[in-house]
Amino acid sequence: MSILEKLTSKDAIALEEKHGAHNYHPLPVVLNKGEGVYVWDVEGKKYFDFLSAYSAVNQGHCHPKIVNAMVDQAKTLTLTSRAFYNDVLGSYEKYVTETFHYDKLLPMNTGAEAVETALKLCRKWAYEKKGIAENQANIIVCENNFHGRTTTIISFSNDPVARQNFGPFTDGFIKIEYDNLEALEKVLAENSNVAGFLVEPIQGEAGVYVPSEGYLAGAKALCEEYGVLFIADEVQTGIARTGKLLATCGNCSCADKHCSGTPEVKPDILILGKALSGGAYPVSAVLANDAIMNVIRPGNHGSTFGGNPVAAKVGVAALEVVKDEALAQNAYDLGELFREELNKFIPSCSVVNAVRGKGLLNAILINDTEDSSTAWDICMALKENGLLAKPTHGNIIRFAPPLVMNKEQLLDCVSIIKKTLQQFDK
Numbered sequence: 001m002s003i004l005e006k007l008t009s010k011d012a013i014a015l016e017e018k019h020g021a022h023n024y025h026p027l028p029v030v031l032n033k034g035e036g037v038y039v040w041d042v043e044g045k046k047y048f049d050f051l052s053a054y055s056a057v058n059q060g061h062c063h064p065k066i067v068n069a070m071v072d073q074a075k076t077l078t079l080t081s082r083a084f085y086n087d088v089l090g091s092y093e094k095y096v097t098e099t100f101h102y103d104k105l106l107p108m109n110t111g112a113e114a115v116e117t118a119l120k121l122c123r124k125w126a127y128e129k130k131g132i133a134e135n136q137a138n139i140i141v142c143e144n145n146f147h148g149r150t151t152t153i154i155s156f157s158n159d160p161v162a163r164q165n166f167g168p169f170t171d172g173f174i175k176i177e178y179d180n181l182e183a184l185e186k187v188l189a190e191n192s193n194v195a196g197f198l199v200e201p202i203q204g205e206a207g208v209y210v211p212s213e214g215y216l217a218g219a220k221a222l223c224e225e226y227g228v229l230f231i232a233d234e235v236q237t238g239i240a241r242t243g244k245l246l247a248t249c250g251n252c253s254c255a256d257k258h259c260s261g262t263p264e265v266k267p268d269i270l271i272l273g274k275a276l277s278g279g280a281y282p283v284s285a286v287l288a289n290d291a292i293m294n295v296i297r298p299g300n301h302g303s304t305f306g307g308n309p310v311a312a313k314v315g316v317a318a319l320e321v322v323k324d325e326a327l328a329q330n331a332y333d334l335g336e337l338f339r340e341e342l343n344k345f346i347p348s349c350s351v352v353n354a355v356r357g358k359g360l361l362n363a364i365l366i367n368d369t370e371d372s373s374t375a376w377d378i379c380m381a382l383k384e385n386g387l388l389a390k391p392t393h394g395n396i397i398r399f400a401p402p403l404v405m406n407k408e409q410l411l412d413c414v415s416i417i418k419k420t421l422q423q424f425d426k
């Protein structure tokens, strides 16, 4: 009946190859089912998902509470646009702003849209509140950042593959080295037209680069000193991934359902996406206090789907799951265990140099040249052994399983990873 019925992996890949744009290079595995920490391919083989859709599926695949919220709302009302009110958005905004301690939320759909929103908000604030002259505002960004794929966002990327032949680019960004407070201070001291500093608390795409202890707090203090907005892109690091509700949270033992998200560093503008919906639906958000968010007035910004009732219901359910199941604490505990186990193993294995990360956002660094295919080959072998992961820049493999994993499952995964790496030992 349907052309989508009973495809083999080979058929499905061939269809995408022929009819789809080639903007990704997926691992050759075709999935048709997911539950919790597992996914299955069309031939019925079961895998541990060790990517979680780039940390969107923190709550696990097809979490029943999230799916039920989505289905119930989908049967009732899906979209009104913001031309009219709906009876869900306000409650969602209240719940999310109370969870993260901000006055207001601006709803969007994807991470890139939320980053764009934050950039626009920051610029408008700079002109109207800080008094920067028209069109002169600069936003400081970091080298090797990843914030999405729009024309403006790639304007300040330094990934040639993401940029080449997509110009002309958007002006108004100053790039500095990540994890370098002196570089930040120098730019702030030399420029009176800086509106904001946009930063990932851990650079995920760049290879799970964890900055030095105190970097974020130091950067925030500098931003305050110079009257510049500190903008945290927590699209990948947020929602319990790094062992705390946010990577910018303090070191409360961010234990449990009572986690207050106490900030170590409170961003002036917080950007969320990915796991804000548990991977069920595109939901992103920008949070800020009134002194900033109130520069946005009717007509200044918008999105047809942003703030739709399905997204709002899904967003609440997804955050409730994080709290009810104490996923931040679980990510913290399992992350410690994961790095401990791999650190015991690494000295005996020539193919991997190090493991690094926080919570369940980790990476291993493969002992080979940037342009070698070793990381890819290891991911292919991991797949054969029942675990799905993907190389990120060069010779780095990111490991980011759903946070609903238990200890036994994590140790199974560690065994698979060790066994696979041993196959590559020279």
Ligand SMILES: *Cc1c(COP(=O)(O)O)cnc(C)c1O
Binding pocket: 054, 110, 111, 112, 113, 115, 146, 147, 148, 149, 200, 204, 205, 233, 234, 235, 236, 237, 273, 274
């Ligand atoms: C994934 C990601 C984005 C972009 O999100 P999309 O939903 O893919 O547009 C932005 N920032 C960070 C840090 C991300 O990891």
